[in-house]
Amino acid sequence: xxxxxxxxxxxxxxxxxVINCAVYDREGRRRDITLDQISDVLQxxxxxxxxxxxxxxxxxxxxxxxxxxxxxxDLAVEDAHHAHQRPKIEAYGNSLFIAxxxxxxLEGSVRFGETQAFVGPRFLVTVxxxxxxxxxxxxxxxxxxxxLLQFGPAFALYGVLDYIxxxxxxxxxxxxxxxxxxxxxVFGETYRRDTIVKLYDLKKQLTQMRMSVAPLQDILAxxxxxxxxxxxxEAKLYFRDVLDHVVRLNESIDTLREMLTAAMSVNLxxxxxxxxxxxxxxxxxxxxxxxxTLIASWYGMNFTHMPELHGPHSYWVLIGIVAVVVAGLYAYxxxxxxx
Numbered sequence: 512x513x514x515x516x517x518x519x520x521x522x523x524x525x526x527x528x529v530i531n532c533a534v535y536d537r538e539g540r541r542r543d544i545t546l547d548q549i550s551d552v553l554q555x556x557x558x559x560x561x562x563x564x565x566x567x568x569x570x571x572x573x574x575x576x577x578x579x580x581x582x583x584x585d586l587a588v589e590d591a592h593h594a595h596q597r598p599k600i601e602a603y604g605n606s607l608f609i610a611x612x613x614x615x616x617l618e619g620s621v622r623f624g625e626t627q628a629f630v631g632p633r634f635l636v637t638v639x640x641x642x643x644x645x646x647x648x649x650x651x652x653x654x655x656x657x658x659l660l661q662f663g664p665a666f667a668l669y670g671v672l673d674y675i676x677x678x679x680x681x682x683x684x685x686x687x688x689x690x691x692x693x694x695x696x697v698f699g700e701t702y703r704r705d706t707i708v709k710l711y712d713l714k715k716q717l718t719q720m721r722m723s724v725a726p727l728q729d730i731l732a733x734x735x736x737x738x739x740x741x742x743x744x745e746a747k748l749y750f751r752d753v754l755d756h757v758v759r760l761n762e763s764i765d766t767l768r769e770m771l772t773a774a775m776s777v778n779l780x781x782x783x784x785x786x787x788x789x790x791x792x793x794x795x796x797x798x799x800x801x802x803x804t805l806i807a808s809w810y811g812m813n814f815t816h817m818p819e820l821h822g823p824h825s826y827w828v829l830i831g832i833v834a835v836v837v838a839g840l841y842a843y844x845x846x847x848x849x850x
Contacts, residue, residue: 528573530645531565539657546573549580553633561633561664563650568640581634584608591627594640598726600733606631607737609668609730612723613675615642616682621716623723626675628668635664637671649674665746672731673753676760679724683763686713690770697778702785707778714771721764727757795849802840803833 533543534552537559544552549562566573571592578588584603590596596610607630615622624641637646649670653659659666690713696706731754735747742750810829822828844850 528566528569529564530567531563531647531650533650534560534562535653535657535660536560537661539654539660541654546576546580549577549634553580558633559661559663561635561667563664563667564634564636565646565650566636566638567643567645569638574638577629577636581606581629581631581636583629583636587627587629591629591638594625594627596625596627598723598730600730607742611672611675611727611730613639613641613643614679614682614720614723615644616685617642621682621720623719626671628671630664630668633664635667635671644674644678646671646674662743662745665742666749669746669749669753672727672750673756676724676727676753676756679720679760680756682720683760683767686717686767687763689713690767690774694774697774697781702782707775710771710775710778714768714775717764717768717771721761721768724757724761724764728754728761731757791849795844798844799837799840802836806833806836 529546532546532549533541535541544562546564549564552560552562564577566577569592574588574592577583578585582604583606587601587603587606587608590608590610598611599609601608607628609628609630611626611628613624613626615624622642624639624643626640626643627638629636629638639645649667653667653670659670689709693706693709693713696703697710731750734742734750735754737747806829841850
């Protein structure tokens with residue numbers, strides 16, 4: 512079966528924010544429609560078909576149009592428009608509203624975005640904000656495997672959530688590789704300030720990722736326990752697979768965060784030890800200088816009756832005593848590793 516191409520976002524009939532608007536029948540065949548045709552499709556006799564609409568940072572007019580066509584709740588539409596929502600799942604009548612965070616690795620740093628999804632009896636609406644990859648690959652996958660689409664929009668939602676979770680894994684792998692590289696600098700001979708800065712930035716980004724990934728466990732668990740007719744028993748098996756991926760991903764993030772904390776502590780400890788070694792060496796050399804200084808100051812006092820000053824060999828004897836004291840002190844400091 513050959514899927515029809517999606518309408519061009521720059522077409523006059525389709526706003527630029529509408530990435531995809533299509534209806535899928537029970538056989539998985541796709542037919543592209545406009546937003547104005549949604550109500551006509553919902554009134555068709557084929558009740559096994561469903562509509563999949565994909566938006567990217569839509570304007571209020573487009574969301575109002577979808578609210579009118581699908582009967583979406585005011586609060587859910589408001590959340591989808593303003594974004595910056597915490598990950599959550601809420602039920603509004605016969606539809607579900609789901610908000611999740613997405614992530615992309617751009618120019619060496621992680622950028623976060625959001626995706627809101629409306630799931631109803633015969634529709635799925637995905638609204639993307641910020642750093643978020645297009646779900647074109649998800650639609651292409653289901654169009655190649657149309658047997659999954661016969662189970663309705665819940666399976667399309669599974670594909671979106673699975674794609675979001677899969678996109679987190681390469682970022683975690685990249686963080687793991689970066690941590691392995693930084694470990695070489697942590698145990699290096701020379702202290703580098705940018706090492707601790709990189710460790711801190713890495714932990715900060717991992718903490719943000721954990722705040723995005725951890726709530727997915729609760730969302731997927733609620734979908735698996737949901738009594739809503741929008742999530743059938745067949746779909747729950749697939750959501751359980753995504754939950755398993757999320758749990759393992761969350762454990763990987765926690766492990767990396769613990770390793771980063773340990774690396775930062777080790778780095779600071781090594782810096783402290785290195786500073787202590789420098790102080791010990793300085794103290795050792797100061798002791799070597801203090802010994803002849805003390806002897807010289809003793810014999811430099813202006814006392815008249817000092818018998819040692821009148822001997823014919825007093826100068827050389829004094830030099831010998833200073834040399835012996837300094838040599839003995841040097842040997843001792845070397846033995847205790849202060850030099």
